[in-house]
Amino acid sequence: MALLTAVAHAPGSDVGLYRTVRLIRRFEERAVELVRSGDIVGGIHPYTGQEAIAAGVCAALRVDDVITSTHRGHGHVLAKGADPGRTLAELAGRATGLNRGRGGSMHAADFALGILGANAIVGANGAIAAGAAWAARQEGGDRVAVSFFGDGAVNQGVLLEALNLAALWRLPVLFVCENNGYATTLTVSDAVAGTITGRGAAFGIPSATVDGMDPRAVLDAAREAVDRARAGGGPSLVECLTYRFDAHHTWEHKARVRYRADDEVRSGRERDPVTIQGDRLSDEDRERVDAEVEYTVDAAVAFALGSPHPDPVGALDHLYATGMRARPGGGG
Amino acid sequence: MPWLSYQKALNRALGDELARDPAVFVLGEDVRVAVSNVTAGLFKRFGPDRVLDTPLSEQAFTSFATGAALSGRRPVIEFQIPALLYLAFEQIVNQAHKFSLMTGGQARVPVTYLVPGSGSKTGWAGQHSDHPYALFAHAGVKTAVPATPEDAYGLLTSAIRDDDPVVVFAPAAALGKRVDVDHEGLGPVPLGVGRVHREGQDVTVVAIGHLVHDALAVAEELADEVSVEVFDPRTVYPFDWDGLAASVARTGRLVVVDDSNRMCGLAAEVVATAAERFDLVSPPVRVTRPDGAVVPFALALDHAVQPDRAQLAAAITKVLKQ
Structure with missing residues (x-):
């Protein structure tokens, strides 16, 4: 069975990295179809084009390391090991979803796998990752935390504060900036004074820029940063240059917002992380992985769409960890 | 001790x-x-x-x-x-x-x-x-x-x-x-459980935080004329609605003294819930900061926007007359 072949490959191997980028790509393409069909409401922020970053960074992590993610978070969640079926079920708001249908695309989380959640507020997760890293260090051991964020986040004060705390306290955090050139529609050149790595350097944080379309380049940079963090060397910042192949959000598919020239999108898509990594595999290996991914994604779609919707009676279940119940609204 | x-x-x-x-x-x-x-x-x-x-x-x-x-x-x-x-x-x-x-x-x-x-x-x-x-x-x-x-x-x-x-x-x-x-x-006090600091028969005064002490002082001042019950929710969320209901069931009258701004403040919620749930013999009265208050610096001005004892005493008198 195709499933068995790729399992034997480590996430950081060429086959493993290809499997991850291919899985994210196909997952996102199917998710966009489900947005169009109305099975996913509210839309999604597709990760297509940026797969190398999630794949490369998460291949450098252990299962007990933690990540905090963004509104464009499916790739990170899948790369850290979340079940594709439960992830897709969450996007579709089903009771079997990672978050029991309470979070959706922008909040997907799996704490058992160290996925402390996607986060819908730009720049918000860096400080959360710093706190998790501090707690990990207090426990002993050498666990690390990763904060993924986009180029838009580098203008958020709370993220800059978090860089300061992480550097000051030498916390085992990896700050991964996915620079896809746009904060929604605003270009980096219209938004960022100075440079992104310069922000890290200002706090004395080792900061590097890498090719974010190449999973192996990202993995190499992530390994260096993670090794430093595990050894007590403090945080690092890795800026990954990338390009978002699809819309900022699927509402653009209908709204037709014009901010990227057709030529730019065409040339931006020429360097494709799935192709770059796929070219490192034999045809036989690649075809095997492709078949396995199709099987996995087909099964995920079937699982998600076959799963029950949550019962509205429990709409505010889990509002309080203690189980406290809120007063009802309505006329009650 | x-x-x-x-x-x-x-x-x-x-x-x-x-x-x-x-x-x-x-x-x-x-x-x-x-x-x-x-x-x-x-x-x-x-x-x-x-x-x-x-x-x-x-x-x-x-x-x-x-x-x-x-x-x-x-x-x-x-x-x-x-x-x-x-x-x-x-x-x-x-x-x-x-x-x-x-x-x-x-x-x-x-x-x-x-x-x-x-x-x-x-x-x-x-x-x-x-x-x-x-x-x-x-x-x-x-x-x-x-x-x-x-x-x-x-x-x-x-x-x-x-x-x-x-x-x-x-x-x-x-x-x-x-x-x-x-x-x-000393020990933990559960969240969501209020406290009756002073029992009374004529009116329940809901007081929050430091205002509990003002409410107790006013209750004492007025003791010859009116029997005031002072109810301290202690936690404003969750709020001890059952505890307040029991108090108001005894007194039938309600005054709330609250250091919130009047608009959408805590007293507004207490009065609204009382209107829905409780049998009051007279309309309740709130003593609060003014709408949208920005506390001014000069001491007399600062005090002018804080709920005070005179306002509370007047409110108690008002609910008793109706």
Whole structure:
């Protein structure tokens, strides 16, 4: 069975990295179809084009390391090991979803796998990752935390504060900036004074820029940063240059917002992380992985769409960890 | 029995919880030298891993606490100034508070946000004198406003042990209160359970935080004319509606004295719920700050926007006449 072949490959191997980028790509393409069909409401922020970053960074992590993610978070969640079926079920708001249908695309989380959640507020997760890293260090051991964020986040004060705390306290955090050139529609050149790595350097944080379309380049940079963090060397910042192949959000598919020239999108898509990594595999290996991914994604779609919707009676279940119940609204 | 001040009660609760549970730690600005006095002696006793001085980065250290809490710690953040909660509102309300529901129950965020010196400190002007507990009640964040030293000890203890985020407002006007208590008798006070400080038959006065002491003083002043019951919810969210219902069932009249702004303040919710649920023999009256009050600097002006005893006495008289 195709499933068995790729399992034997480590996430950081060429086959493993290809499997991850291919899985994210196909997952996102199917998710966009489900947005169009109305099975996913509210839309999604597709990760297509940026797969190398999630794949490369998460291949450098252990299962007990933690990540905090963004509104464009499916790739990170899948790369850290979340079940594709439960992830897709969450996007579709089903009771079997990672978050029991309470979070959706922008909040997907799996704490058992160290996925402390996607986060819908730009720049918000860096400080959360710093706190998790501090707690990990207090426990002993050498666990690390990763904060993924986009180029838009580098203008958020709370993220800059978090860089300061992480550097000051030498916390085992990896700050991964996915620079896809746009904060929604605003270009980096219209938004960022100075440079992104310069922000890290200002706090004395080792900061590097890498090719974010190449999973192996990202993995190499992530390994260096993670090794430093595990050894007590403090945080690092890795800026990954990338390009978002699809819309900022699927509402653009209908709204037709014009901010990227057709030529730019065409040339931006020429360097494709799935192709770059796929070219490192034999045809036989690649075809095997492709078949396995199709099987996995087909099964995920079937699982998600076959799963029950949550019962509205429990709409505010889990509002309080203690189980406290809120007063009802309505006329009650 | 020894005297316990409100401020010392907070300090004692922090020390006891730090000693009891290694997951507890305190962070905030100037907590090492204990500028507010609430953390006095804790750095020396528990060291730098349990008592963390932070840079002036309220947003980051508030979410830092969330991250630590998601990883099994129980942070207590001290905010020197109540208005700093506005700066960290996103981190408390939109992040910490929402994690449990948004993750479908995977996450718990046991962070305590302690504000020693909330409300007017007389003379600290517009940006240091707010009392925004109603905002957190509105958002659904558990919120305690202890009035007395023993409740300060008990509610802070419960807040630290609670698995959800809890804001604890310690009103500046109550910090100096002292009580003669047996320290051995101090213990946790459950969130959501009010306290009748004085029993009465004619009118229930709901008083919050330091205003409990004003309400007790007014009740005493008026004792010859009217029998006033003073009900202290102790936590404004969750609110002890059943406890209040029982009190109002006895008295049939309701006055609320609340250091919120009038518009959408806590008193507004109490009066609205009373209108829906309780059988009142006369319309209830609120004594609050004015709508949208910005506390002015000059002392007479500062006092002019605080609910005071004369207003409360007038309100009690009014509900009795109707």
